[in-house]
Amino acid sequence: MKKKNIIQNDLPVKLLRSLSVYGLALLIAFGLISIIIALLGFSVPDALKTLITTSFKSAFGFQETIKKTIPLIFTTYAFTIPFMIKFFNIGAWGQMLFGGTVVAAVGLLIGNFGLPSFIMIPLLVVVGILAGGLWGWFAGFLKAKYDINPIISTIMLNFVAVLLVNFIATSPIFKDPLEGHPITRPLSSSAILGFFHKIPYSIIFVILAIIFVYILLKKTKLGYEITSVGYNLHAAQTYGINFQRTIMLTFLLGGALAGLGGALEVMNIHGKLIEGFAKTSGAQYGVFGILTSLVVAGNPAGVPIAAFFMAVLLVGADALQRTMQIPVEMVFLSQALIVLLIVIIRKKFEPNGGK
Amino acid sequence: MTFITSFISQTMVYATVYTLTSLGIILGGRTGIFNVSAEGILLASASTGFLTAYLTGSWLMGFIAGALIGTVFGFILAFVHETFKINQFILGIILVIFGSGLSDLLYKIIIGVRLSAPQAPSVPSVIIPFFSKIPVISGILNQDVVVYFMYFAVLVAYWFYYKTKVGLETRAIGENPKAADVVGVNVKRRRYLATIIGSALIGVAGAYLPIAITGTYSPDISAGRGFMAIGIAIFASWKPQRAILGGFLFAGIEVIAFQLKLISANIPYQFFLMLPFISVLIIMMIFKKHIEFPASVGKPYSRE
Numbered sequence: 001m002k003k004k005n006i007i008q009n010d011l012p013v014k015l016l017r018s019l020s021v022y023g024l025a026l027l028i029a030f031g032l033i034s035i036i037i038a039l040l041g042f043s044v045p046d047a048l049k050t051l052i053t054t055s056f057k058s059a060f061g062f063q064e065t066i067k068k069t070i071p072l073i074f075t076t077y078a079f080t081i082p083f084m085i086k087f088f089n090i091g092a093w094g095q096m097l098f099g100g101t102v103v104a105a106v107g108l109l110i111g112n113f114g115l116p117s118f119i120m121i122p123l124l125v126v127v128g129i130l131a132g133g134l135w136g137w138f139a140g141f142l143k144a145k146y147d148i149n150p151i152i153s154t155i156m157l158n159f160v161a162v163l164l165v166n167f168i169a170t171s172p173i174f175k176d177p178l179e180g181h182p183i184t185r186p187l188s189s190s191a192i193l194g195f196f197h198k199i200p201y202s203i204i205f206v207i208l209a210i211i212f213v214y215i216l217l218k219k220t221k222l223g224y225e226i227t228s229v230g231y232n233l234h235a236a237q238t239y240g241i242n243f244q245r246t247i248m249l250t251f252l253l254g255g256a257l258a259g260l261g262g263a264l265e266v267m268n269i270h271g272k273l274i275e276g277f278a279k280t281s282g283a284q285y286g287v288f289g290i291l292t293s294l295v296v297a298g299n300p301a302g303v304p305i306a307a308f309f310m311a312v313l314l315v316g317a318d319a320l321q322r323t324m325q326i327p328v329e330m331v332f333l334s335q336a337l338i339v340l341l342i343v344i345i346r347k348k349f350e351p352n353g354g355k
Numbered sequence: 356m357t358f359i360t361s362f363i364s365q366t367m368v369y370a371t372v373y374t375l376t377s378l379g380i381i382l383g384g385r386t387g388i389f390n391v392s393a394e395g396i397l398l399a400s401a402s403t404g405f406l407t408a409y410l411t412g413s414w415l416m417g418f419i420a421g422a423l424i425g426t427v428f429g430f431i432l433a434f435v436h437e438t439f440k441i442n443q444f445i446l447g448i449i450l451v452i453f454g455s456g457l458s459d460l461l462y463k464i465i466i467g468v469r470l471s472a473p474q475a476p477s478v479p480s481v482i483i484p485f486f487s488k489i490p491v492i493s494g495i496l497n498q499d500v501v502v503y504f505m506y507f508a509v510l511v512a513y514w515f516y517y518k519t520k521v522g523l524e525t526r527a528i529g530e531n532p533k534a535a536d537v538v539g540v541n542v543k544r545r546r547y548l549a550t551i552i553g554s555a556l557i558g559v560a561g562a563y564l565p566i567a568i569t570g571t572y573s574p575d576i577s578a579g580r581g582f583m584a585i586g587i588a589i590f591a592s593w594k595p596q597r598a599i600l601g602g603f604l605f606a607g608i609e610v611i612a613f614q615l616k617l618i619s620a621n622i623p624y625q626f627f628l629m630l631p632f633i634s635v636l637i638i639m640m641i642f643k644k645h646i647e648f649p650a651s652v653g654k655p656y657s658r659e
Contacts, residue, residue: 040464088444146640149589151391151444155582156632167625282459287452294445329460336452343449344439 021346029338036334042326050323051316051331061315063198067269068280068311069304070206071096074261075289076303077213078136078254082150083298084217084230085250091139091154092258093286094161096278099132099259100266101165104184104273107266108174111188120190125205125263132259133252135161140251144244150251158286169275182275193268202264209257210304216253217300226250261285281314282328288314291339297346310335360493362614366606367498368568371505372397374602375560376584378508379425381593382553383432385516385529386546387651391447392432394581395454396554397561400424402458404562405572406465408475417475418501418562425558428454429551437543440655451581459574472571501563505599508556512595525549529593529649532656542656557581579632586635592647608634 034044055065078092103124115123135157142148168174169182176185193201217223228236229246237243265277278285292310296302317331376393383390400421408417428450435441466473478499515522525545527535532542565572583605591597612630619627639646 088448090448142636142640146643147646148636148639148643149585151448152582152586152589152639153636155579156586156635159579159632160629163625163629167623171623283452283455287455290448291452294449327460327463329456329463333453333456333460336449336456340435340446340449340453343441343445344435347439347441 017349018346021342021349025338025342025345029334029341032337033334036330037326040326040330042324047320047324047326050319051313053316054319055312055315059198061319064318065308065311065315066199066203068314069308070200070202071261071265071278071280071285072288072292072307072311073206073304074209074257074264075285076292076307077209077289077300078258078261078286079289079293080298080300080303081213081226081254081257082140082247082250083293084226084300085233085246086230087140087143087247087250088151089136089139089154089251089254090151090286090290091136091157092254092289093278093284094154094158095132095135095255095258096262096265096285097158097161097165098135098262099128100262100277101161101168101273102131103128103263104187104266105168105174107187107191108185111191115190117190120188121193121267124191124267125260128259128263128266129256130259132262133256135259136255137248137252139255140248143251144247165273165275165277169273174273176272184273186272187267191267192271193264195268200264200268202268205260205264209260213257213300213303222249258286258289281317282332288335291335294339295342362610363495364497365610366603367495367502369606369609370599370602371502372560372563372568372580372602373584373587373605374509374599375505375563376557376581377587377591377598377602378512378595379553379555379557379560380585380588381591381595381598382512382556383429383546383550384588384593384652385526385649386542386549387529387532387649387654387656388433388436388546388550389443389447389653390429390432390550390553390557391444391585392428392450392454392554392581393557393584394577394579395447395451396425396428396557397454397564397577397581398458398575399428399454400558400561401564401576402461402572404558405475405565406461408562408566409473410465412476414476414478414566417566418559421558421562422555423558425554425556425561426551428558429554430547432554433547433550436655437546440657443653443655455575458572458576462572462574466572472573474570475566477570478567499567501559501567504559509595509599516595526649529651532651536656546656557584583631583635586639589646589648590638590642592645593649593652604638605631605635 030048034048037047038044055061075092075096078095079089082089106127107124139150139153139157142153143150166182169184174184176183195201217226225236225241225246228239229241229243233243262278266273270277280288288310292306293303295310296306313331313335317328320326320331321328376397380390380393403424404417404421407420408414432446432450435446436443478501480497480499481503483496516526524535524540528540528542528545536542561577564576569576587598587601587605591601609631612627616624616627
């Protein structure tokens with residue numbers, strides 16, 4: 001009986017409820033942030049204004065926000081899809097790094113063949129998707145076949161990926177001899193995605209990814225499998241869904257999306273492989289992806305909007321550091337706090353919604 | 356000979372970090388609380404422990420500060436989980452993120468950017484007369500006090516779980532909280548205590564990193580050891596006496612990887628540095644069949 005009530009809930013009631021969850025969480029969180037900022041001796045109104053409005057005050061602010069939103073959407077999906085069946089992919093960072101690294105290596109190796117852009121770009125995008133997918137799939141495989149907790153395996157694979165980036169970026173074949181830092185030579189121009197009014201073209205791929213995820217989860221058999229395993233594992237298994245296979249597939253999908261994100265960072269933002277490329281505002285995109293996903297309770301439909309708002313905060317955080325010398329970690333900490341509050345308050349309001 | 360001596364002594368230093376951390380995770384896990392936040396506690400306590408030791412000039416104060424930060428994290432973990440029934444893994448991951456942000460923030464605010472890294476006061480060694488002069492054995496015995504503290508903690512944990520009634524009850528919570536509750540064990544209080552004491556141990560391990568190993572704090576100083584310690588706890592089937600074995604195993608791999616990196620010319624050094632991470636996975640694959648979990652680990656308990 002209880003379940004029926006949840007389904008019959010009216011949409012306005014639901015909406016109102018989730019709005020009040022976010023409102024309350026934001027209110028408490030911003031209260032706490034204000035106290036901390038004041039304790040550190042900074043002006044609270046100035047800091048809050050900078051944090052929230054930087055993205056919308058200038059074209060530059062908005063472009064920066066879009067640049068951060070794109071990889072964030074990919075890493076948020078990477079966490080969200082395995083999370084739908086209650087597994088934790090902490091490896092979006094590693095999957096992104098591995099995707100980007102393989103793309104850079106392949107791109108540089110075939111760069112001299114003189115392939116045109118319309119072959120080079122799709123080819124490298126596919127390479128990035130496959131590489132990231134492989135990295136994610138492996139964690140799913142370790143869970144399915146050896147029962148290794150994905151939290152551990154994905155973290156270990158992250159560290160391996162970090163070292164692989166360093167290996168490629170310092171290897172004599174790829175390294176840019178003029179750079180002191182581990183950075184590869186630039187990719188050939190045919191492999192580079194450009195900018196449209198300083199908005200990276202990778203936004204096209206992000207839109208495609210959003211459509212892809214929507215269709216996959218809502219309109220395909222696989223999406224139905226994932227949803228039903230997440231809803232009730234026993235029932236799903238009774239109806240013949242192969243749980244092991246679903247685990248591997250969700251990690252493959254998550255990894256593929258993160259890998260695409262890494263490929264686009266290399267092909268669009270940097271044009272080469274730079275050590276530490278998947279980081280922003282004091283932490284890596286994988287971590288922000290986890291936080292973003294938890295904000296929307298792992299609901300894929302909310303990912304793009306949540307990622308955009310997260311990026312707004314990140315751009316604001318950078319501005320705070322630039323103009324007021326407030327360390328970026330301050331905002332990072334506050335984000336973790338906000339997410340914790342949202343998770344708690346949601347659990348209080350809608351006991352079944354917080355997972 | 357000096358190579359072996361230094362290998363042993365370095366291994367023991369890293370084994371201290373791994374063992375204390377996984378012991379801390381085991382304590383929580385035995386009552387059903389899976390402490391995924393170990394990495395965050397290591398980072399936060401490394402930073403606060405170092406800063407306290409540096410500012411007070413006392414290594415002991417550093418360790419106390421580290422343990423206190425661990426206590427705070429443990430309390431938050433237990434409190435939020437027990438009060439709101441939030442998924443332990445979600446909570447743990449948020450705390451990891453929290454710890455990594457907090458550690459760098461504190462260091463930036465208090466120390467800022469300096470040309471030469473500030474150094475922590477060193478930890479005194481235990482020197483046993485006569486034996487300390489013999490090679491190899493001196494590598495084993497000539498260790499700082501925290502290494503001995505680690506042995507002590509493992510012994511106490513072993514004694515507690517297998518030789519006392521309270522320990523037996525505590526193990527029962529991990530297996531079946533309802534049954535433990537029925538016979539009158541206060542499940543909630545035990546969970547709080549175990550998580551807090553365990554997190555304090557992780558805090559000591561965190562403070563050990565900058566104070567005893569590197570001498571100074573640097574960002575991401577724990578380098579994933581908090582997560583590897585989860586691997587050790589699982590590999591050890593949540594038994595203290597096996598955690599110390601796991602701790603030595605992983606520490607040995609880490610030290611060997613580092614030594615190989617220095618002497619090998621043909622294989623790129625990055626591949627040696629990958630060894631510890633890859634071996635975590637390989638070891639867990641090999642020992643899959645021998646791993647036992649307390650049945651209630653990761654699950655919330657309420658009386659209804």
